[in-house]
Amino acid sequence: MAHREELSSFLKSARARLAPVDVGLPAGERRRTKGLRREEVAALAGMSVTWYTWFEQGREVQLSVPMIERLGRTLRLDANEREFLFALAQHRPPPLKSRIDEDIRPATQHLMDSLSIPALVIVEDWTVIGWNALVMRAFRDYAPLPRTERNLFKILMLSERYRSDPVHYREMGQRLVARFKWDYSRTSQPEIFDAIIAEMMAQSPLFSEFWAESTILPYSEHVNIALMPGIGDISFWHSSYGVEEVPGQRLILFAPRDEDSAQRLAILASSTRCALVT
Template identity: 80%
Template sequence: MAHREELSRFLKSARARLSPADAGLPPGERRRTKGLRREEVAALAGMSVTWYTWFEQGREVHLSVPMIERLGRTLRLDATEREFLFALAQHRPPPLETQIDEEIRPATQHMMDSLSIPALVIVEDWTVIGWNALVARTFRDYDQLPRSKRNLFKILMLEDRYRVDPDSFRAMGQRLVARFKWDYSRTSKPEIFDEIIAEMMEHSELFRECWQESEILPYFEHVNIAVMPDVGDIGFWHSSYAVEGAPGQRLILFAPIDKASAERLARLNDMALDR
């Protein structure tokens, strides 16, 4: 238990040395003790007050790596203190800080271009950075959009075309937000999500509602329907996979759900080749 007692002392000391102004908070009323309050640290780190309180008290509370990283940034720990925090909390050194890979590899693009099904790659904040021709034919041509408009999460949550069936839109929105919350909880760079969250809070009632729910989704797969007037609706089962050696990148594949959908997709591809 000695390491838990030291963890408690360390966190209390780090919290006590920060003023509200250091954390960008208003000074508020007169404080009986110096430093930030526990609830302020918890809010700034994106944690519940109960979990942070238990963690600071030295209870057997196990936080994820991203949560510890956020806590370290909130408490303004330097590199040595960050390493000390991980040693006390997880009995191991902190992970190496990685740079999110924002560019698609030529080999990944070539692989997608060789597939007979739609495929795209998104980075950690859901911005689409690569796609094949079938994505452009069945969903949208990202080449016509500037990078700032290629965020798949915002596209799916805000475009009117997905709101035709209110029940389907709600179900899709709940899944998307549940997965987005999972990604947010695991990132070591939450600031890349903050702007998206603020925008969605302003523009999407469904997002505001779902963000308050407790559901999370640690995987990215489901059935979706592409409305294709020329060949008929195509049903896809989509799933995602991490791109090895490219931190933050996720490959999403769209496979036809049945024989009829596969035939329609092939016909759509043939029509494009004939042009």
């Protein structure tokens, strides 16, 4: 019981010392108490309000290791506070933090090169680290870009290329921010996300608007269209998959959505193979 009471006091204190602006939320109306509300902490940590409320109240609620990690990142706990949280919640030290692996496995690259559809690999902060030739033809060539300019989230949100249709751009932006917020709640490198969030707050009013919402998206699949002069528009259905035994890497595949798109993609693939041979 003493542990539960201390856990409750600790969480309330950590929540009280954070202002909405500290976590990218608007200040909003005047608040009766300092700090974040329970529902704000729950949304940022990817938890239900009820579940977080029970946990903060010291009830017999068991949280998984990933959930405690997300909560610690949301509350901006330092290394000592993180260890203290695990000791109170699970009566054991926290797991060791692992380094994000940005090396593409030879088998993963071989798989992408063997596919007849565009494919790329991103790490948890959305930086593109691997791709095949069809990605270069259908979307963009990442090879000349330094790592700092290969962040897919910033490319999609900030590039003028995607703003020609305001309605579509707004819908895409809301979906991307909801997924980015989900990934942020699970990252082992919050400082990298914090830098991206600060940059986006300064450059994109749309990002600021959607970041203030509580919408989250735990999966990544949708339809997008590649405009291919001389071939025609190709409609893709894209989805993502975790790369086994490589934490943080995500393989994104772009499959043609209809028969016309499949035929146009086949033409693009054929011209790509010819270009590689010559």
